[in-house]
Amino acid sequence: MASLKDVAKRANVSLMTVSRALNSPERLRPDTLACVQAAINELNYVPDLSAKKIRGARATPKTIGVLALDTVTTPFSVEIALSIEETARAHGWNSFVVNMFSDDSPEKIVDLLLSHRPGGIIYTTMGLRQVPVPAKLLTLPCVLANCESLHQPVASYIPDDEQGQYEGVKALLKAGYRRPLCLHLPFARLATVRRQKGLTRAGLEAGLSPETWIHCYMQDGDAHYQDIPAMIEAQMPQGKPTFDCVICGNDRIAFLVYQTLLSHGIRIPTDVGVLGYDNMVGIGDLFLPPLSTVQLPHYEIGRLSALHIINGDSHRETVRVASPWLHRASI
Known part of the structure; x- marks a missing residue:
């Protein structure tokens, strides 16, 4: 070279x-x-950027460092990372990603990130969660994407899960469904708690009692997706569903719902309607019939987080980004 x-x-x-x-x-x-x-x-x-830094530069101008916790292990990382990169380039900035996995030492990874001397930092996680923000990160402009600070206030951009679930369930009930089977993500997750608030609000507005609906919670860990068919079949005595629609914690659950219902000769949406959540990257349009779902706004979260750094915003608020309802043929 x-x-x-x-x-x-x-x-x-x-x-x-x-x-x-x-x-x-x-x-x-x-x-x-x-x-x-x-x-x-x-x-x-x-x-050679590293050589420039050794000669005394305090930061690499117009560069965003992205600290990605578990993000690259999921398809949604494409949306967040792509959005940050495209937004940065459109404004004459650059970006780079340092990945942090669950078994990494946070101190070492943060030091690695800061050794590149970014002009600002985006800390992003996959799966909405609350995180402790290392004090070293706050020595530079810092914003959280798809997560919230566990302690001190830090600007964050997160999905509006309550409103997204509200809009989806409202559309489901407006279509005439009245007896939902609710297959939730694990009970303690932030997304579960907030989406259930939206579900409850939509039910009450329709004059129904959401506490009387069937609620099942998946256990934590990907292996427990295998439990979903049994949860569904437990509500199908003699192969006949006691429910007329299924509200799914995410599109992966919806995929298993489709397989289970169709294997029993149950038609979607004529016999049972199905509502997903996430608009899973590359998959949402491939369900037959196409899955009605709620869009996780990861691209918009990445864009707004990058603009927060680029524009020099100083607020420390949590901004809830709209999660749009996508009407397709499963309802």
């Missing part, structure tokens, strides 16, 4: 002139700048 010295030699200028061409091009005469840029292009030179 070509070095700074190689560029200086090819352009027949000093190292300082090459440095100015990279960092302060307005300080050079146009002909000198053109000569250096030609040498850079000929040699395919890539600036």
